[in-house]
Amino acid sequence: MSEPIAVEMAVNGRARAIRVAAHHTLLDVLRDDLGLTGTKECCLVGECGACTVLVDGRSVDSCLVLAAEMDGASITTVEGLAREGELSPLQQAFLDTGAAQCGFCIPGQLVAAHALLQATPRPLRAEVEEGLAGNLCRCAGYEQIIEAVLLAARAEPGSAGRPRQAPDGPDVAAMPDAKVAPQ
Ligand code: FES
Numbered sequence: 297m298s299e300p301i302a303v304e305m306a307v308n309g310r311a312r313a314i315r316v317a318a319h320h321t322l323l324d325v326l327r328d329d330l331g332l333t334g335t336k337e338c339c340l341v342g343e344c345g346a347c348t349v350l351v352d353g354r355s356v357d358s359c360l361v362l363a364a365e366m367d368g369a370s371i372t373t374v375e376g377l378a379r380e381g382e383l384s385p386l387q388q389a390f391l392d393t394g395a396a397q398c399g400f401c402i403p404g405q406l407v408a409a410h411a412l413l414q415a416t417p418r419p420l421r422a423e424v425e426e427g428l429a430g431n432l433c434r435c436a437g438y439e440q441i442i443e444a445v446l447l448a449a450r451a452e453p454g455s456a457g458r459p460r461q462a463p464d465g466p467d468v469a470a471m472p473d474a475k476v477a478p479q
């Protein structure tokens with residue numbers, strides 16, 4: 297068996313210096329070594345998005361990357377979205393819309409949605425659908441999840457509570473019936 301590998305990374309803003317087995321994934325290390333069990337383990341082949349975390353601001357399936365590759369990286373898990381014990385506006389919006397049913401997919405959905413809103417603070421509905429396309433919900437709560445992301449976007453300072461307009465159409469953020477079928 298190969299020797300453990302020294303890795304230094306920031307996890308939710310906290311510097312962590314750990315030794316990891318060469319074959320352990322970032323998901324293994326987050327859950328088993330660091331006790332951050334908010335990140336969920338499900339398909340382990342990059343299909344479901346339950347294990348989504350941010351690596352240097354990018355949304356990543358943590359089951360697909362080796363922890364040994366994370367030296368120097370900054371990781372954000374769902375535990376890092378709240379600030380000083382307060383839910384983020386996005387987390388609150390998930391509660392307000394009843395987006396969490398069994399809740400298993402929600403940490404990954406939240407992290408993916410957080411990344412989306414960082415890149416696109418006022419997304420169109422289609423952009424939310426695309427941004428969350430890699431995150432499956434077995435309870436089929438897609439409508440409420442998308443509603444939550446749009447609600448959080450409208451709550452952002454500067455948006456004045458108004459959704460963005462599609463260039464060639466009506467207020468798509470307010471349309472209730474767009475198809476949502478992440479694969
Ligand atoms: S557990 Fe990683 S994508 Fe499903």
Ligand code: FES
Nearest residue numbers: 397401433434435
């Ligand atoms: S809320 Fe149950 S899997 Fe999404």
